[in-house]
Amino acid sequence: MADLVVGRDKCGEQRLVSLPLSRIRVIMKSSPEVSSINQEALVLTAKATELFVQDLATYSYRHGSGKEKRALTYHDLSNTAEESETFQFLADILPKKILASKYLKMLKEKEEEEEENENNNDESDEAES
């Protein structure tokens, strides 16, 4: 399996796949219900993952705000997860970041809303009796 590990072999020729097949296999096997994986499937999954990394990086860079700064940032990636349908499956692991102060404010507003609702219910109860 060490065959297709490195990008270039000793002769400097380009290898089919750069990602280590052993690691890819570990990840695949961690998936429940998977019994066995044939070698071709393993190679193709590794190759597909490489294509995916290239795709995600270029898409995020092109559509991201980091372009002006000639940089790729986390923000570009989380934007992609949110806006692109193809990459939506990443939304949970690439969440948008929010300032702690904003989050606390949101929590507070929610609390106040709930309090208001309770008060309204109490009033209507009183009215009935």
Add this chain to the structure above:
Amino acid sequence: MAERPEDLNLPNAVITRIIKEALPDGVNISKEARSAISRAASVFVLYATSCANNFAMKGKRKTLNASDVLSAMEEMEFQRFVTPLKEALEAYRREQKGKKEASEQKKKDKDRKTDSEEQDKSRDEEIDEDEERLEEEEQNEEEEVDN
């Protein structure tokens, strides 16, 4: 088998190289972005595997094969990967065939070598026998002379 958390991650160096090769020269990639892409790649493998496994199960097979992976790509809306993947598959099959033929050739050469070694050995034995006969004859001659 208990997997340690780092086992489900892909090596940073390789991920970084793939990203750099995909982006234009001189673009900086933040550490956070790199780590995020690496995590995304692991999730992609899981998603692809699960999807491919569905196709295998539909086909009543327990082993994931190449066509399951290709079908998964289409299902996941990564059709643009299908052509390059098919090319990679062809190249991989050719490589495997080449390796198989090379090892079979090696085995043939080895067998041939062993055969020729045996031939040499028997030729050597013949030479030895001849030498022995010569020696005997010489001895006989000497004896005769003595007599």
